[in-house]
Amino acid sequence: MKTILFVDDEPWFHESLRYALEPKGYECLFATDMTTALDLLDTHEVAVVVTDIMMPAGTKFPNIDSQETGFHLIRKLQSERPQIAIVCLSVIGDESKIRPLRTLRLDYLRKGEVPLATVIQTIERAAGDGGERVWRFS
Amino acid sequence: MRIPNDHKATIQPQRSSGEEVARLTAENSALKVELSEARKSNQQYLQNVAHQLTAPLGAIKWSIEALKDPEVSLSRKSKLLSSIYSQATILVHLIKNFALMSNLEADLELGQFRERPEPVDILRLCINLANDFQPQAAENEKKIVVDEDSFAGTLQGKKVQMVKNLVAQALSNLLENAVKYSDSRSTIVISAEQATVDKIGDTLVISVRSTGLPIKTDENEQLFKRGFRGSTAKQKVPAGTGIGLYLAKRVMVLHQGAIGLKTTGRDSRFKLMFPLSRLV
Numbered sequence: 001m002k003t004i005l006f007v008d009d010e011p012w013f014h015e016s017l018r019y020a021l022e023p024k025g026y027e028c029l030f031a032t033d034m035t036t037a038l039d040l041l042d043t044h045e046v047a048v049v050v051t052d053i054m055m056p057a058g059t060k061f062p063n064i065d066s067q068e069t070g071f072h073l074i075r076k077l078q079s080e081r082p083q084i085a086i087v088c089l090s091v092i093g094d095e096s097k098i099r100p101l102r103t104l105r106l107d108y109l110r111k112g113e114v115p116l117a118t119v120i121q122t123i124e125r126a127a128g129d130g131g132e133r134v135w136r137f138s
Numbered sequence: 139m140r141i142p143n144d145h146k147a148t149i150q151p152q153r154s155s156g157e158e159v160a161r162l163t164a165e166n167s168a169l170k171v172e173l174s175e176a177r178k179s180n181q182q183y184l185q186n187v188a189h190q191l192t193a194p195l196g197a198i199k200w201s202i203e204a205l206k207d208p209e210v211s212l213s214r215k216s217k218l219l220s221s222i223y224s225q226a227t228i229l230v231h232l233i234k235n236f237a238l239m240s241n242l243e244a245d246l247e248l249g250q251f252r253e254r255p256e257p258v259d260i261l262r263l264c265i266n267l268a269n270d271f272q273p274q275a276a277e278n279e280k281k282i283v284v285d286e287d288s289f290a291g292t293l294q295g296k297k298v299q300m301v302k303n304l305v306a307q308a309l310s311n312l313l314e315n316a317v318k319y320s321d322s323r324s325t326i327v328i329s330a331e332q333a334t335v336d337k338i339g340d341t342l343v344i345s346v347r348s349t350g351l352p353i354k355t356d357e358n359e360q361l362f363k364r365g366f367r368g369s370t371a372k373q374k375v376p377a378g379t380g381i382g383l384y385l386a387k388r389v390m391v392l393h394q395g396a397i398g399l400k401t402t403g404r405d406s407r408f409k410l411m412f413p414l415s416r417l418v
Contacts (some may be wrong), residue, residue, distance in 0.1 A: 013197050016204035023209040066376040080216040112196010116203035
């Protein structure tokens with residue numbers, strides 16, 4: 001069973017994702033800040049991290065601006081845990097902030113705007129299921 | 139050119155054209171900086187508003203899509219329906235705040251209420267609002283308690299002459315913040331008392347007390363400005379419009395009252411203060 005870790009301080013968003021992913025055989029974990037997410041990664045083998053951008057960093061990272069926590073988490077994961085696939089789900093309206101993500105190896109989807117089925121398919125592909133991975137940026 | 143005598147008195151001492159250009163250039167630069175900051179703050183505010191409106195709608199949209207999924211169990215579909223209801227409640231509250239903001243600006247300019255003030259049982263209002271927010275509070279095992287004895291002792295059976303919808307929204311904004319920023323498993327208390335306040339005199343004070351996020355004392359005044367969010371609040375909940383307290387303050391000004399905040403460490407007490415003359 002593959003594990004998906006959702007990192008977001010608006011956890012109600014992920015109820016629908018969880019309910020659609022669990023019947024497909026995925027285990028879903030949840031963290032509402034970066035500190036908790038990294039703690040969970042120390043104790044669980046996670047295939048995909050699905051992360052927001054604007055969220056609290058938590059007790060271990062008091063100097064990180066909560067408007068940019070996701071960027072820090074993504075950089076940390078890509079340098080320290082490159083085997084984990086990343087899907088970024090966010091509703092940031094400022095295009096200039098999102099642009100740098102285009103150069104990274106990850107999918108970026110607009111939370112709540114992209115159809116749920118597309119997000120499920122993207123997560124499945126990121127987990128190595130459901131065909132060849134194509135980076136999505138929509 | 140000859141200047142008539144009666145005009146001479148108003149003529150300023152001549153500066154050199156170089157000095158004048160330097161002065162105007164400096165003034166122009168300062169105005170440009172001010173304008174750019176105002177634009178930036180407005181842009182940030184609009185982005186926050188857009189995010190606050192988009193997030194619940196997005197969650198509702200995905201929940202509806204999940205409801206259509208035949209693999210999702212009935213019990214989970216029932217949870218999704220509750221979640222849709224919660225998100226819709228959040229949206230209604232937000233939109234009411236925006237509608238209220240535009241009405242309030244107009245009322246304050248006119249110096250009068252759009253709606254006629256009426257005698258309101260403020261204890262009943264507080265109990266109803268506490269019940270409205272109870273489900274949201276219960277998600278993190280928080281409780282909202284109305285100290286009914288304090289109301290009975292303070293009001294002595296009297297009602298408060300006010301615009302119910304406005305005060306309800308102001309109180310809702312205080313409760314929403316208390317629920318959002320207080321500790322899990324903590325208790326939020328709504329109480330009433332009488333107190334003497336500078337510039338207003340004797341007042342009826344309705345307080346919302348909670349324990350949780352500390353508020354920086356140097357931010358106390360700014361918290362009531364439109365779009366301002368406290369630094370600790372932003373760290374805990376990055377998204378927010380920053381208009382709840384601003385609106386609550388405007389509502390109280392319109393009632394010839396005031397809003398106040400007292401913090402001690404992690405304890406915060408937001409107060410709505412009505413002049414005692416409003417007790418009927």
